[in-house]
Amino acid sequence: MQETFGRKKKILNDPVYGFININDELIFDIIEHPWFQRLRRIKQLGLTHLVYPGALHTRFHHSIGAMHLMQKALEILSSKGHMFSKDERLATLIAILLHDIGHGPYSHSLEKKIVEELSHEELTLLFLERLKRQFGEIFDLAIKIFSGDCSKSFLHQLVSSQLDTDRLDFLKRDSYFTGVAEGVINSDRIITMMEVVSNNLVIEAKGIYSIENFIVARRLMYWQVYLHKTVLSAEQMLLQVIRRAKFLFADGNDLFGTATLKLFMKNRFTKNDFLNNPLLLNSFGTLDDFDVFTAIKEWAKCDDHVLSLLCQSLVKRNLFRTEIKNKPITEEEIEFRKESVISYYDLSPDEVNYFVLSGSAQNSAYDHTHEGINILFKDGQLLDIAEVSDQLTAEVLSKTVKKYFICYPKAPFDTN
Numbered sequence: 001m002q003e004t005f006g007r008k009k010k011i012l013n014d015p016v017y018g019f020i021n022i023n024d025e026l027i028f029d030i031i032e033h034p035w036f037q038r039l040r041r042i043k044q045l046g047l048t049h050l051v052y053p054g055a056l057h058t059r060f061h062h063s064i065g066a067m068h069l070m071q072k073a074l075e076i077l078s079s080k081g082h083m084f085s086k087d088e089r090l091a092t093l094i095a096i097l098l099h100d101i102g103h104g105p106y107s108h109s110l111e112k113k114i115v116e117e118l119s120h121e122e123l124t125l126l127f128l129e130r131l132k133r134q135f136g137e138i139f140d141l142a143i144k145i146f147s148g149d150c151s152k153s154f155l156h157q158l159v160s161s162q163l164d165t166d167r168l169d170f171l172k173r174d175s176y177f178t179g180v181a182e183g184v185i186n187s188d189r190i191i192t193m194m195e196v197v198s199n200n201l202v203i204e205a206k207g208i209y210s211i212e213n214f215i216v217a218r219r220l221m222y223w224q225v226y227l228h229k230t231v232l233s234a235e236q237m238l239l240q241v242i243r244r245a246k247f248l249f250a251d252g253n254d255l256f257g258t259a260t261l262k263l264f265m266k267n268r269f270t271k272n273d274f275l276n277n278p279l280l281l282n283s284f285g286t287l288d289d290f291d292v293f294t295a296i297k298e299w300a301k302c303d304d305h306v307l308s309l310l311c312q313s314l315v316k317r318n319l320f321r322t323e324i325k326n327k328p329i330t331e332e333e334i335e336f337r338k339e340s341v342i343s344y345y346d347l348s349p350d351e352v353n354y355f356v357l358s359g360s361a362q363n364s365a366y367d368h369t370h371e372g373i374n375i376l377f378k379d380g381q382l383l384d385i386a387e388v389s390d391q392l393t394a395e396v397l398s399k400t401v402k403k404y405f406i407c408y409p410k411a412p413f414d415t416n
Contacts, residue, residue, distance in 0.1 A: 012064060016169075017175050020068045020128075026135060027093060032063075033134075034285065035101060035127060039063060041288035045174060046109035047227060047234040050317055052178035055225075059100050065173055067097045069165040073191050082196045084152060091141035092155045096165055099146065103125045104284070105292040106246040109235045113242050116283065117270045126281055127273050144270040155157040162366060163190070163214070163373050171217055172227060177239055182220040186210050193375050201214045202364065202374040202382060211385050223401075229322040233407050236322075237314055239355045241296060244307045249368055256298035256399035260284075261291040303388040308352050313409070320357070329358045329406045337408045344412035 010022040010031065015395070023026055027082070029034055039059035046053040074089055084092075106112045112119060118126075128146065132139035144150040146159060158165055168187045175183030193207030203211055226369030242265075248255055249266045257265060262281050274280050300311035313319065337356045341347065347355065372384040 001413075014061075014065060014068070016065060016173050017068055023098055024090065024093070026090065026138070027067075027097065028048070028132070030097060030135065033131070035131070036060070036063075036098070038288055039100065039103070041290055042103055042105060042107060044074060044107060044170070045178075045225070045237060046106040048178065048228070048231050050234050051228055051230045051320065052180070052225065054177045054179055055179045057173060059103055059115075062170055063171040063172055066099070066165045067093055069094045069168050069191065070158060072188075073194055074166060075280045076191055076194055079153075080195065082154075082320055084155065085188070086224055087138060087141060088145075088150075088155060092145050092158065094138065094142040095146040095159045095290065098131070098142075099124065099159060101165060103285060104290045105191060107236065107301055109238055109241065110292075112263050113239060114287070115270055118274070122271065124200075125285065126271075130278070130281060136411075137332055151198045154196045154201040156344040157371070161201065163201065163203070163211070167218070168214075171221060173212070174221060175217070178225050180221065180224055182224060184219045185214050185217050190214060193307060197374075197376060197382060200374070202266060202376045203385075205375055205377045206390075208375055208385070208388065211375070212389055215366045215385070217400075219363065222365070227363060227403075228326050229405065230319060232361065232405060233320045233322040234314070234355045235312060236359075236407050237320060240357070241299070241307065241314065242292075242355055243297065243309050244304070244310060245295070246303055248307065255295070255302060255303070258291045260287050260297060261295055269370060271366065304344075305353050306347070309345065310326040318410075320355075321410045321413070322405055322407045325404045325406075328360075328404050334358055335404065337406065341409060344405040345409070355409055358405065360404045362400055407416055 008097045009104050010028055012020040012022070014020050024032065037060070042059045043049065043055075043064050044057050044059055045052075045055045066411045070093055073086070074092065080082070100120070102118075102120040102125070104110055104120065104123075115123065118267055119304070125143065125147070128143050132143070141150070145155050148156040148160070157163075160166065167232050168185065168190060172184050172187050175181065175185075183253055189210045190207060193210065195204055227293050245255060249262070253412055255262075255265075263283055264287065269280060274284075296311045299307050299316055300315050302311075304373065334356060338349075338352045341355050342349065345355070366386070374382045375385055375388050376382055
């Protein structure tokens with residue numbers, strides 16, 4: 001993403017969309033803010049690059065891309081006669097630009113693990129409230145659009161719904177950087193087919209096939225990328241690293257870490273803590289992937305056998321083996337794996353729980369029962385995509401697929 005600077009103009013050369021023009025001075029200043037610049041240091045797909053080497057794009061890339069699509073969507077809707085003020089346009093761009101500013105290190109991989117009491121959406125709202133003090137009342141409207149409290153529902157739906165500019169960008173961008181062609185969607189076609197009926201975002205009937213492709217692409221990307229078994233393994237290992245480090249900090253150990261990382265590893269903060277202590281949000285606003293991975297490299301040399309082994313495995317990409325099944329993992333299988341791992345690594349019964357991990361993963365690409373994607377026909381009729389698709393039935397579109405996994409170190413079970 002090459003950048004060209006002017007006084008108050010920014011041109012980004014994005015690998016996915018080409019040139020992205022940023023002409024608004026306030027948008028320029030928000031992008032320049034340290035809290036937004038932090039997103040350059042948070043990978044969009046966490047540890048997915050350990051499977052797809054190109055997946056090194058960041059939340060910064062994604063946020064700029066989503067804003068670019070929002071600009072196009074607002075232009076299309078305006079050309080079709082749908083009115084919104086200059087402030088509403090600007091506030092909507094702010095809402096989508098900052099929709100991920102609350103993400104912590106490694107994005108969804110560590111959701112509610114660094115700050116256990118708050119989701120990234122809740123943290124985003126805290127950031128928006130604080131930025132309002134610096135950038136003015138336009139943020140009041142941006143917060144309403146982000147939260148869904150605005151009078152024009154379709155503006156919120158463009159930010160957050162089953163067919164928003166967030167999803168349109170991350171599917172196309174993640175597909176591009178992973179090289180997984182199954183995720184390719186025609187975002188231009190989908191945006192061009194957008195309409196507004198009764199204050200709600202809909203799609204003209206000519207866009208049915210593009211929507212079908214969008215939903216199928218989303219399902220395929222989840223199982224091929226986001227929930228890929230090796231990605232799942234790496235993320236589970238990262239979770240155990242954080243879990244063990246927090247345990248050791250709580251037990252009085254002084255592990256290596258930046259001051260900011262230590263602050264959040266040693267304490268469990270609530271929303272009230274963030275509201276009552278402005279410095280806390282400032283600290284979180286500097287935390288990124290580098291804090292965590294630098295610590296992991298050092299923890300690989302620490303005296304704690306469990307933490308050291310987990311960190312060495314991550315650094316060397318010696319990832320756990322993962323088995324995916326359609327039925328729950330049996331207790332007998334879990335105990336069998338634990339016994340072998342205890343013996344091989346000389347672990348206690350409590351310690352082995354960091355190395356033999358089981359759980360479930362599920363994906364539903366589309367939920368027609370909650371703010372579905374409505375198709376607008378020439379006669380004015382509105383029907384849910386699940387009702388009108390001639391390629392996919394409602395059952396196929398909205399079916400939740402659940403799979404079960406078990407992760408464990410390879411070494412005790414390798415026969416070579």
